[in-house]
Every structure is written in structure tokens, then in C-alpha cells.
Amino acid sequence: MLPIVAYTDKLTVAAGETLSVMASSFGARQYRADLRRIIQGDTNPEGPGYRDEAVALDLGGSRPAVAKGFYPGSCVIVPGRGMLADLEDFTLAAAVRPTLLGERERTVMALPGFARIGIEADGRVFAEALGRRLVSGGRIATGTWHVLSLTYSAAQERLSLAVSTDDDAASEDVRPRIVTAEAAPAGYGADEVLIAATRGADGRPAGFFDGKIDRPALFDAAIPHDALRRLLADFAQLSRMRSLRAAWDFSQRMTTQTICDISPFQLHGRIHNAPARAMTGWLWKGQELDWKKRPDLYSAIHFHATDVYDTGWEVDFTFTLPDELKSGVYAVRLVPDGNEDTAYYCVFALRPPRDRPSGNTVAFLFPTCSYLAYANHRLGMDVPGTEIGMGRAVELDRHHMFLQANPGIGLSVYEVHDDESGVFHSSRLRPIVDLQPKVKSFLGGFGSNVWQFNADTHILGWLDAIGQDYDVITDEDLHAEGMRLLGRYRVVITGTHPEYHTRNMIEALQGFTDRGGRLMYLGGNGFYWVVSFNDDMPGIMECRRSEAGIRPWEPGHGQFYHAFTGEYGGLWRRNGRPPNHLCGVGMTSQGFDVCEPYVLSPAARDARAAFVFEGLTPGAKIGDFGLAGGGAAGLEVDRADPAQGTPAHALVLASSTRHTDIYLMTPEDLLDPTPDWSGTQADIIRADLTFFETAGGGAVFSTGSIAWAGSMAWNGYDNEIARITRNVLRRFDDPEAFRMPEAGEEG
């Protein structure tokens, strides 16, 4: 598998800045690091061949490879600040809605060393305190809210565990199940409170809870369960209670890592490993669907034993990127035990200087949001239907075997957690084993079968082959600097599958083309999903797949708004920024078996597009070859559609005219499912090669196909698809303004 894996503290860095490398051994004894510029990562013998280039930079000699491991699981950690040390009488309480039980004990709330409430593997609630362990008689169910409480009265020397279960349809008060035991007072407390976990023997959080927890609270009195239920339902009253030691209102500061205590002690805490916030709580009954309007109803956090934010490995080494190094895609290569065949590549972008233009007029937009969305994805392992979509057996490369053996590395937003709820978050503060050159994938089509980063190296390799100077800017750079950064360039080139965008990014790209910029969208299914960054958590991204789109899960009722920003999650098409408006085409279908050529349309002869085919005498079809499925049109394909915002003057130069029946419609277009919406039957399933000018003198060229770049790389980049792409780049890099067609001039 992979004897060593690693990550860097950033995916984008400028010359003169530092980069830290965190590595862990998974069998390696030692390693050496060097710096490589990545030119072309696909190892397909029918392709142009793998190429990277050593950078003369000493990254130190041999280093020991230290095993560091993965520690997934989210919780809340609250330092006691001396306020938990004198608990004689006490009550611990919380509303919980477990989503996964079985196999092991799960902790709801712990004052480590003092008291704990949790759920046993068989679904019975347990509590521990004062040397006693109480176990509730009945089993609780997943998917239902329960209020749990543990009380101790020193005067009565009685420890009580109470469990009550909500029943929306019941007319009667809920009746708690109560178990009690005698226990002598111990007169001590704890140093901290953990919610959704406790401390393991190694001092790390452990015993993670899967499910929602709402309004956990701690009192220095024994509160009867019925009174407790009333109090927990009323934070305003609760905060005035003299016996309240702490009560955590998760609906406060939901966009941050901070957890707020509403008691006067202000025992505030922090989340660990980024559980899902802004989640419907105990009192949510559908009253409101936007957490910003009724945050009080969104007082739950959904915790998962599989959540990961920051792997947190110690730094192995830090180095400075040399000033003279040109912008590009690089990797810190770690060679374990002298075996280059098992080297690990930490890929990153060396961006242009922050304070001045580099002088290059062409930028490659390194789609880190899309890389993050797919980071460590397990589609071929966790989703049985992937094989149907591929039209052939799943290939498991070495990094897939590593993922299968190490699920603790954290999931992508294509997976569900172990409780079947969707993964909203993906972080770059962990190894991303599929963000490497050479690796094969699941969805890249028959042939090279490369995806995202490695497929994008077909474009990087082509830029190198034609001798084009360019800068590499990342989605994170674009999000942070917007048009200030894009304004340095005449041309922005996308990757093969730039699917995920923040609002800042999509607005900046639209602003760029509106102001004369030229966009070469060399991919498919671009500009599709809304994602958000978090100002309080660098390196993590949120995606809630609301309403439509081809998606592996839904966020759950009432949970369509992102916690990080309050934005409505889902498709940009439903958020006023349809991809067709930006680039002329929008996602229409997908299939991962074979690809097709484009058939030229009459618009290809339009004088406005003459530059596209300059020097070529194309036949009726173009791109009947390629490393991705054997054609330039396929994998994920976009169509021009005026109803979705394609400009009226856009020229559809060519289209694919058939696909296999693995290609089906997207849910957002398939309003009424009938069996004729498939690749051999429906005209709407096609890739449209599209060009249009913008009023500001800019222009857009869109391939509407992920497979396009696989054809660019065919025959050593010497083919009509590469030539067309080069023609477009040459004209787009010419400062002469594009002119909008006059009325009647439209193709």
C-alpha cells in the first residue's frame, strides 16, 4: 500500500514563504524528501508519459519515518476552569437523538474521572459516577429524541439515571424510566467536560457519539427529571437558575468553533474535529427551514465518530520556497526507504507573488475546492452502483487499498458517515492520497482512468508542451482575492472538473469575463455546487447538497443552509448563478465508461469562430480519440441551454450526438422520470462545445466535457483537439477586445 503518507500545511504558497510537511509512517522506517515540479501525471503507456522535474533544493537528508496515526471523531471540549471541582449534588442532562448504536459504547457527556452518561452497544443508557454504574432498563431507538439525566443527591446518597423519550403524537406527559442506586458522596469533580466523547486511556477523546446532542447542562443540585425537561426547553429561564453550573447553547456562534455556556460561569468550550453545526434541534418541528431566522431551533450538533478536521501531526520539517522558483504545480516527494516506486507526493500550488503581477497573462485555476470535495473519496468502495456507472469493474489502486485500510483518514463529501448521514465537510489538514500524480481513479473512463488532479495534469502537460508561460492560482486564492487576482490575467484556464465554487469565486469569475477576461473552461460539470469556507477554521470546506443535483445524500430536512456562512446549499443553478450564464453550458449528464467525438455544427463555420479552427481542416467529427474513454466528449457533459442562462449569441460549435445508456439525466432536469432519458435516446444528453463573446470585450470557450483534456494529451499533444485548444488560447491571450455580434449576426 502506502508506506508513508503526508500533507502540507497549505495547498497554495508563494515564493519566499514557508511550507511545513507532516508525515507519518505506515511501514516506512525512514525517508528522504525532494521537491518536484509536476508536468504530467498520467502513467498510461498510450499517453504522453509521466513527467516531473527535480528542483535543486536541499530538503535535508534522511529522516526517520514516525508512525502518527489517525484520530477521527468529533466532540466538544470544555475546560473546567476550576468550576467543576466541588460538585456534591449534581445533575447532568442533555437531549440526544442517536443515529447509530451497536458494537461499542458511546458517550453522550463526560466529566472524565467523575461522571459520565452514554449508551451501551445494545441501546441501553448507562451512567457512571461515584464508583457506581447504572444501566437503564429499556433500549432507546435511533432517530428519536430522548432526554437523559443523571442526578445525585448527597443527602439521600442516591444516584438516579432517568431517560424519557419524545413522542410527538402523545397527549400525555412523557414518563421517564428511572433507575437508582445508593452511593456515598465523594465530594470531588472534574477538570473538564466532554460532550459526545470521553477521555481514552491515552488521553485523547474516545468513545465518540454518533448523532445529535442538544442543550447539555450541568447543575450543582439534583433536579427531578420532569422539572429538567421543562427547564431545558426554556433557555431564558434556565440561565437564571441558581443551581445552574453550565448549559451549552449550541445555537450561539454556530459559524465558529466556539461553544457558548449561557450560565454566569461562562464555561465556554470548543468543538473538536468539526461536527455539523446549525442542525435541527430538540424543539424543531418544521417551524422554519433557515437557521438564520430561528437559530434557537438549530441548537443541535450532529457528531460523528468519523468526523475529521485537523489530523494534527507534528511537523517533520519546514522549508522556504526559493524566490526564483516560477509559479506552477509542485510536490514534496517523500521517498521511503530508498524505494521511489512507493514515493508519496504532497502536491501544492506555487502561486504568483502576492504583492505584484508575475507578468504572465495566462493563469491555470488549480481547483482546490473540487480536489477537497473528492479528497480521499471512496466511490468505488462504498457505493456499489459506481461499477454500473463505470460500465466495468472497479480498479483499486494502492491509495485505494490504503483508504480501505485507514478510514480514519477522513471522508470526502461523496461519502456518508457510518450512521448514513451525509459528510458535509472536507479538510486539507490531512493527507489527501488521491491528490497525487500517477494514481488511477474510478471515474476517469476506460483508458487512463484518471480523475481531478491527475486528469488536470493533461492540461499542465499540454501547457508545458506548447511552451506556454502561466501562473497557477488556486480556488483558495481566488476566494480570498477575487478580481484583484484575476485582473492580472487575460486568460483563465480551468481544470477538467471544476465542480465546486464559493460565492466569492463564482462572482469573481463572472466579474472577470464581464470585464474583458477570457475564460477557457476545459471541463465538464463545472460551477455546479455551492461550497463555503469558514473564517474560524482554515482549510475546511462545507457542502450541503440541497434539493437537486446528482448527489450521494441529502442534508436532512430543515438543514439546507450552510453552517459556515448561512448560505443556501446546493446547486449554483438554484442560487442565481447558473453555470450556463458564466460559461454557456451546464451539467446535463454523466457516464464513466466510454466517450464520444463531437459532431461539428453549422455554427463552426461562423466567422466569429474562425480562429478556433484555424489551420485545421476538420471533418464532420472532432475528437474521436483520447485517453479518457476514447473520445473528447464524455464522463460528465454539459449542454447549452438558454433557459438556464446560456447567452443568446453563444455559438454551439459542435456537440456529441450519442452516448451509452449509462449516461442518464440529472435529477434537476428529470422532473418526470420516463425510460427514454438515456444516452442512446435523448438529445439533451450531449456535450456542447460553446463559444461566446462578452460585452466587456471578453470571451468564453467551454468544452462541456471532462474528457476533453484526455484527448488533448493524445498522440503527444499533437492532434486536432490540442490544436483547437491552442488556437483558442492564442486568440484569448491577444489583448484585442472581442466584439459582441450585432443583431442578426448571431450564429
Add this chain to the structure above:
Amino acid sequence: MSRYQIDASDLPFAREFLASPIGYHSPGLQRVLNRMRGADWAFKYVLVVEERHARWRLGRLPARRGSAVEIVEGVVYTDLLEAERDIFRRRWRDLTGQDLDIALNSAA
């Protein structure tokens, strides 16, 4: 649980697959493949890459995340189309209890 069950009436589709494992398929063959490749499985045949684009071993992937991939001893492929044909034959046996080649010969 898949509703569609493969039986001898699917033998023409098996012939179609063996002739052309990847690409355009008849609706009948696609239905057979959906049954073989879909969600109804306790394990899944996968190709474990031993050497990219050159050499694969046959593996059985359990449905449970994180469980070990079981390598089927002695099965190595150097051609992806041959791998597809072999996996098809194995699934035919798994789902019908019949050896596909014998069934094809006796149906011929």
C-alpha cells in the same frame, strides 16, 4: 434486493457481453449487468492494481467500510477486457449456480 433474476433466457446477452465487454450494450444486457454490478451484494469483485495499466489481481471487496479486501489467489489479469469476461463468468456462476461456458455450449 434486486427484482431481476438472471436465468437461461439471458444467455444471448452473455454472448453479447463476451463479444464486447465495454461500451454500447443492448437493453437486455444492460439489465443483466445492472443485476451483477448493483447494490445487492455481500462482496464485490474488484481489480486490485498490481502494476498500473499492466497487471491486476482479482479481489473481493466486502460491503463493510474498512474491511480487508480479499485477494483471490492465483488470479492475475494482464488485459482488462479478459478481466471483465472472467468476472462476468464468476458472477454468472454466483447468481445462477451454472457454469456459463457449459450453459452456452448446451444452448448452442
